[in-house]
Amino acid sequence: MTMAPLSAQARDIVVHMKNQGTDGAMVFEPSFIKAAVGDTIHFKPTDPSHNAETLPNMLPAGVTPMKGAMNKEAVMTVTKPGLYGIKCMPHYSMGMVALVQAGKADPTALAAARAVKLPPFAARRMTAALARVK
Numbered sequence: 001m002t003m004a005p006l007s008a009q010a011r012d013i014v015v016h017m018k019n020q021g022t023d024g025a026m027v028f029e030p031s032f033i034k035a036a037v038g039d040t041i042h043f044k045p046t047d048p049s050h051n052a053e054t055l056p057n058m059l060p061a062g063v064t065p066m067k068g069a070m071n072k073e074a075v076m077t078v079t080k081p082g083l084y085g086i087k088c089m090p091h092y093s094m095g096m097v098a099l100v101q102a103g104k105a106d107p108t109a110l111a112a113a114r115a116v117k118l119p120p121f122a123a124r125r126m127t128a129a130l131a132r133v134k
Helices: 089-094 107-115 120-130
Strands: 012-021 024-029 032-035 040-045 074-077 082-087 097-102
Touching: 012 032, 024 089, 082 107, 082 120, 089 120, 097 120, 107 120
Parallel strands: 012 040, 032 097
Antiparallel strands: 012 024, 040 074, 082 097
């Protein structure tokens, strides 16, 4: 009797939106998320005045953008492999960004993400997150 291999179970991943965290002020924790297609990421406003939304120029082709409401949990299901840039709109210029890597690293997607122009503080944090893509 042969058994079919069990498919990987989709995970629920929680990311906190905080006024203060290990990386300083106005942060997503964690700010780098390694996910698989099918995983669901919950962006929770641990502190008030935050939202989570995708960066339109840092999203796999064909993926529907996500925009969470202020002070509400935003939920994003990973539908395609690639890199998903996330920002908090009110604190974007203060560097409140996160990066979701779904699946294996794609050199083309990584180069495209590195070329995206971001505000200076956001660029500094995103560069650190992009350095973690493997």
